[in-house]
Amino acid sequence: MTSDRTPRGKGSEVHGIFQKIAGYYDRMNFVMTLGRHEKWCREVAARVAPTTGGQLLDLATGTGVIALEAARKYPAATVTGVDFSEEMLSRAMAKPGADAVRWRHADAACLPFEKESFDGITEGYLLRNVEDLDGVLREQYRVLKPGGRIVILETCPPGGPMKLIVKWGMRIIVPLLGQVVARDRSSYTYLESSTLAFESPQNIADILSGLDFKDIGWRKKFFGTNFILWATKPG
Numbered sequence: 001m002t003s004d005r006t007p008r009g010k011g012s013e014v015h016g017i018f019q020k021i022a023g024y025y026d027r028m029n030f031v032m033t034l035g036r037h038e039k040w041c042r043e044v045a046a047r048v049a050p051t052t053g054g055q056l057l058d059l060a061t062g063t064g065v066i067a068l069e070a071a072r073k074y075p076a077a078t079v080t081g082v083d084f085s086e087e088m089l090s091r092a093m094a095k096p097g098a099d100a101v102r103w104r105h106a107d108a109a110c111l112p113f114e115k116e117s118f119d120g121i122t123e124g125y126l127l128r129n130v131e132d133l134d135g136v137l138r139e140q141y142r143v144l145k146p147g148g149r150i151v152i153l154e155t156c157p158p159g160g161p162m163k164l165i166v167k168w169g170m171r172i173i174v175p176l177l178g179q180v181v182a183r184d185r186s187s188y189t190y191l192e193s194s195t196l197a198f199e200s201p202q203n204i205a206d207i208l209s210g211l212d213f214k215d216i217g218w219r220k221k222f223f224g225t226n227f228i229l230w231a232t233k234p235g
């Protein structure tokens, strides 16, 4: 693993939370999504579809679920997994197949890569954690090659007729699960509040469109609480 800079501002708080929850992150994710997270990660890896032998970047790789799936699915590609939490990265690096991925400690707000370095970018649950959403997406546009695709997995603020039920369900269930499964209610209270305060896929699509991304689409998952969104940088 190579290293870059230390986070500041909101990044420092988020960094602290992920350092703390790294040991039980996968277990909590499994419980909270009733086992669906891995399936969504497979869909993210499938949708990025790089050209053979291409360069793939998985941002906020965490325990590496998307990066490892991409390395398995595209053996001819070079997969780089980036995260600013050393603890999360060390869990990723201990998993079977980890040698097939290049792990890099870096902040998504300031990527240590040349412009147009990657054929595809994936990311799971990065955006709601960042201070400068537009800046982080602009940075991805910069390092993506023309014709390259980004695929984003994110939590979605509840909407529609189920809005109140889902909202109150999340308010009660997520911190409770944090307490029972991980014995850490406060970190999962952050997760619940950052989800409810986050942007809709339409708003993310508007920002991407403003950055000149094309062919933008998304699908909501799990009662509208998560979404997978994709977009292409014009060739």
Ligand SMILES: C[S@@+](CC[C@H](N)C(=O)[O-])C[C@H]1O[C@@H](n2cnc3c(N)ncnc32)[C@H](O)[C@@H]1O
Residues within 6 Å of the ligand: 011, 014, 015, 018, 029, 059, 060, 061, 062, 063, 064, 065, 066, 082, 083, 084, 085, 088, 106, 107, 108, 109, 123, 124, 125, 126, 129, 130, 153
């Ligand atoms: C909820 S986890 C998601 C991990 C993985 N993508 C998944 O789907 O399981 C979010 C990850 O984003 C990382 N992260 C948050 N802000 C970041 C930033 N500015 N730069 C790099 N990593 C960041 C955290 O350290 C954490 O590992």
